Amino acid sequence: xxxxxxxxxxxxxxxxxxxMVWAQAAAPPAAPPAAAPPAAAAPATPAAVPITDLDxxxxxxxxxxARAKGxxxxxxxxxxxxxxxxxAKKGLTIGDVVNQVGQNKIAINFVWTLIAAFMVMFMQAGxxxxxxxxxxxxxxxxTMMMNFxxxxxxxxxxxxxxxTLQMGGVGAVGNLGGSPVLNSEFAVTLFGxxxxxxxxxxxxxxxxxxxxxTVMVIFLFQMVFMDTTLTIVTGSAAERWKxxxxxxxxxxxxAFIYPLxxxxxxxxxxxxNLGGNFGLGKGYVxxxxxxxxxxxxxxxxxxxxxxxxxxxxxxxxxGKPFAMPGHDITLVLTxxxxxxxxxxxxxxxxxxxxxxxxxLRIGSVAVNTMLAGMGGGFTAMFYMWFRxxxxxxxxSGNGLLAxxxxxxxxxxxxxxxxxxxxxxxxxxxxxxxxxFFERVMKIDDPVGAISVHGVNGLFGVICVGLFxxxxxxxGGSWNGVSGSVTGLFYGDAGQLVAQLIGxxxxxxxxxxxxxxxxxxxxxxxxQRSKAEDELAGLDIxxxxxxxxxxxxxxxxxxxxxxGD
Amino acid sequence: xVLGLLIVLSGFLLSILSLGFASGVGARMGMTLAGIAxxxxxxxxxxxxxxxxxxxxxx
Numbered sequence: 137x138x139x140x141x142x143x144x145x146x147x148x149x150x151x152x153x154x155x156m157v158w159a160q161a162a163a164p165p166a167a168p169p170a171a172a173p174p175a176a177a178a179p180a181t182p183a184a185v186p187i188t189d190l191d192x193x194x195x196x197x198x199x200x201x202a203r204a205k206g207x208x209x210x211x212x213x214x215x216x217x218x219x220x221x222x223x224a225k226k227g228l229t230i231g232d233v234v235n236q237v238g239q240n241k242i243a244i245n246f247v248w249t250l251i252a253a254f255m256v257m258f259m260q261a262g263x264x265x266x267x268x269x270x271x272x273x274x275x276x277x278x279t280m281m282m283n284f285x286x287x288x289x290x291x292x293x294x295x296x297x298x299x300t301l302q303m304g305g306v307g308a309v310g311n312l313g314g315s316p317v318l319n320s321e322f323a324v325t326l327f328g329x330x331x332x333x334x335x336x337x338x339x340x341x342x343x344x345x346x347x348x349x350t351v352m353v354i355f356l357f358q359m360v361f362m363d364t365t366l367t368i369v370t371g372s373a374a375e376r377w378k379x380x381x382x383x384x385x386x387x388x389x390x391a392f393i394y395p396l397x398x399x400x401x402x403x404x405x406x407x408x409n410l411g412g413n414f415g416l417g418k419g420y421v422x423x424x425x426x427x428x429x430x431x432x433x434x435x436x437x438x439x440x441x442x443x444x445x446x447x448x449x450x451x452x453x454x455g456k457p458f459a460m461p462g463h464d465i466t467l468v469l470t471x472x473x474x475x476x477x478x479x480x481x482x483x484x485x486x487x488x489x490x491x492x493x494x495x496l497r498i499g500s501v502a503v504n505t506m507l508a509g510m511g512g513g514f515t516a517m518f519y520m521w522f523r524x525x526x527x528x529x530x531x532s533g534n535g536l537l538a539x540x541x542x543x544x545x546x547x548x549x550x551x552x553x554x555x556x557x558x559x560x561x562x563x564x565x566x567x568x569x570x571x572f573f574e575r576v577m578k579i580d581d582p583v584g585a586i587s588v589h590g591v592n593g594l595f596g597v598i599c600v601g602l603f604x605x606x607x608x609x610x611g612g613s614w615n616g617v618s619g620s621v622t623g624l625f626y627g628d629a630g631q632l633v634a635q636l637i638g639x640x641x642x643x644x645x646x647x648x649x650x651x652x653x654x655x656x657x658x659x660x661x662x663q664r665s666k667a668e669d670e671l672a673g674l675d676i677x678x679x680x681x682x683x684x685x686x687x688x689x690x691x692x693x694x695x696x697x698x699g700d
Numbered sequence: 701x702v703l704g705l706l707i708v709l710s711g712f713l714l715s716i717l718s719l720g721f722a723s724g725v726g727a728r729m730g731m732t733l734a735g736i737a738x739x740x741x742x743x744x745x746x747x748x749x750x751x752x753x754x755x756x757x758x759x
Contacts, residue, residue, distance in 0.1 A: 327720035414719055416728070438743070442751050451757035577748050578755065629725045636732040637715050644712025644739040648705050651747075 189229045192216075242313045245489030246349075248498075249312065249357050252485020255478050256360040260287050262474030263367045267374055268683075269467030270530060270583045272460065274673020275375045276683030282370040282377070286386050290366040293390030294359050295340065302362075302395035303354060304335020306403045310611065311489030315350035321404055329413040331406035334399050357485065358398070361429050364482075365394050368433030371585035372441040373663070376448075376670050379678045381663045385440070388653045394432055397646050401428045407641065410634045411617040417601070417631025419615035420638040423501075424486035426545030426596025431642045434590020437581070439651035444663045446580030448670055457574045460582065465529050472533040479505055479540045483547045493611035497548065500608075504547045504555035505540065511559025512539020512566070519567045531567060534584045538566035541589055542596040549604035549621045558599050562592045594639050599623075601632030704747025711739030 197217035207213050219236045221228055264283035271279045305321025308314040320336040338346045341355060366386050370377070400407040401422050411419035422428050451457055462468060483505045484498040516535020520528035539559030543550075546558065569587035573579045581587070606622035614621050622628040657663060669677035676682060711734075718731035752758075 326716075329719075410719075416725075442748055445751070445756050448756060451755070453757065455757065577744060578752055578757075579748070629729070633725055633729045633732060636729065636736065637718070640712055640715035640732055640735045640739065643736060643743070644708055644710075644715065647739075647743065648709045648712075651705060 187230060189226070192228045192230070192233070195228075241491045244491040245311050245495075246353055248490040249353050249485060249488050252481035253353075253357040253360050255481025256357075256364065256485065259360075259364060259475055259478030259482070260367060262471045262478060263364070263371075264471070265467040266471030266475065266533070267367075267371045267583050269464040269471060270371075270462035271374050272673070273463040273684055273687065274675055274682075276463065276675065277679045277681055278379065278674035279370070279374050280683065281379070281679055282374070282382050283367055285383065286366045286370055287363055289383055289386040290363045290390035291359055293387045294362050294395070295355075297339075297391040298362060298395040299341070299355055299358065300336065300338040300343070300395075301334040301392070302398040302403045303358060304337040304403070305332060305399070305405075306335065306354075309350065309354060309488060311487070311493055311495065312353055313350045315348050317345040317348050317351060318354070320344070321399075323406075330409070332399070332404050332409065333406070334396060335403050354488075357488070358402075361425060361482075362390055362394050362398070365429050365433040365436075366390055368430070368585050368589045369437045369440050371583035372437035372581045373444045374582045375674065376444060376665055377440075378662060378665045379674075381657055381661045384657050384661055385654055385663070388657070389436060389650065393436060393646065393650045393653060394428075396649070397432050397642070398428050400641070401638065407634075407638055408615045410637060411615050411630075415630060416634035416637070417628050418613075418617045418619070418621050418634075420634045421549070421600050421604075421614060421621050421631070422545045422597060422638070423548035423600070424483045424544045426541060426543075426593045426599075427638055427642055430541045430544060430589040430593030431597065431639075432593075432646050434586050434588070434593050435642055435647040436650040436654075437585045438579070438590055439647055440654055440663070441579050441581055441586060443651070443654050443658050446578065447582070448667060450580045451578060455578050457578075462530065462582075468530050469533050472536055475537060476506075476509055476540060479509070479544075483544060486548070487610070494609045497608055497610070500552075501547045503552060504550060505543055507552055507555040508539040508543030508547070508559030508562070509536045510539070511556045512536050512542070512563035515560045515563030516567055517563075519564055523567075531570070531584075534566050534570070534588050535563035537588045538562040538592040541592040542599060544593075545596040546599045546603055548610070549600060549608050549623075551605050551607070554599075554603040554605070558596070558603065562595060565592055565595055594642065597635050597638050597642075598632070601635035604628075604631065701747060701750045704742050704750055707742030707746055708739045709742075711735040711737070711742060714738060 195216045198212040198215055203212055216228065219228060219232055222232050260283065264280055267283060268276050268279045303318055306318045308316045318335065318337050321332040322334050322336055323330045323332045325331070337344045338351065341347060341351060366389050369385070369389065370382065373382070399405040401420055402408065407420035409419055410416040447460065449458065450460060480502055484501045487495045487498055487501065489495045490498055513532055513536035516538065517527045517532040520526065520531045539562045542558050542562035543555055547555070550558070566584065566587045569591040570584050573581055573586055579586070600621065600623060602623045602625055604621045604623035604626065606620040606626050608620050612618060622631060624632045654663065665674055665678065714735035715732045718728040718735070722728045722731055
């Protein structure tokens, strides 16, 4: 009997083993992870054992005697004793643990987004010294002051009006806790679809429940982006922009021009819903703002440069341009480095989180960002070297920035090779564009802001519609449309159409909108400084002080010594 | 100048109209590209030359 049982057991074992071998051999090859749901691809796992509150009682907190000796290796810090207990009578429960996990996720995302925002804020310093270095020494104080005060002016306008218009109807942002208070969007119906135009909740960060921790994080992050846009215009109008007109123009831009387009793209407005409403890809997609930030800034800079006109001496009577070199290339390239550093806040920070919803792609976003910047710097340097005989420093810096601007939209959706290609093209594009605006259009842009931000911003928006490879997955959808953002080269022509409609909106609407506002200020205040002030340098007439007083004294002394 | 602004704006309107009056991706892309071209013509060909007529370097 015992022997029979042993034989039966052996037979059953052999049958089971054979069945398992057959099943493995007959099973189709493992599908790629993206094609099969994770549950189907995962091997069979033992049945889950539910954890109860009782199990948590067995988790011991570090003993007081052990803690009293310090914790040099960190093993006693951050344990069960750090989890907040909801009800002291019940002790630690599963509910407490789950709540802690949720709060940890949101805390990670808050900290990530805030640190990214602080880095973007520091880009103001980069812009300030790039622009000042590219201007002449006699305008250094004026240029620095514009870059300094644009921060506060834009912030005030955005706090009072702009934030509400942009984000007042965005709805819940899941990565930041899903607060539902930004929930009112003014919309019209067109072609049978809803077109969101501007938000209505959030005035002064107090209106309708918007005194809220999530809203504060969203405000801070969006505010520094807005300020980046404003500081682009100070570059194109540098060395002849009246300071009072600059203040008024910046306020208008922070309150109305930037927020309106930003609402359409990021605040739940009509461009974002082109996918849901008209089947165009995932709607207009702009990951970190090639369009929202850089094109809006660059096209407004173009409008301002046309209105304010070129500097005295930039063109001769026949329209031939003359170079007006900046006074400090050291500042320019140091500023470019600061901007490149800040861009790691700009682009990876635009996930608005590091935990959950596919946000681990932040590594890819950061690498794409740095690769595109490298590409842009290289091609701009070589373009200038081959064309003019020397590797021009300021254009190499602009090439780096152009690559960064161009990758800002697509950085979350493309692969590293595409990022390099985008950067390489951007570096050439900025050089050609600078020549076009100067020689063909006779537009004076002292720092190349229109080409770096405007032209390459538009290029970046188009790149989303071309190079997005469909591999990203931020929670399974984008702009409310399921699936990954996929460009023309990977099979979705509709995405390219959505991007082109965004480009058309930027050129056809944002440019006109900003032009009209700036024109009104030109008629009332006057955008351009007096000719005699411009010739003397704006530091004394506009600011009352020179940026480099010793430099001036030394020059005077040298003149006196030489008998001039 | 006003004419230039109107032309630039009309390019944008052409793109918007593509959403209502064209259904295929190709047709929408065509209308949108045409809209972009119209807007660029308005800036480069009309608005800027109007400003350059009285440019400071011509005086």
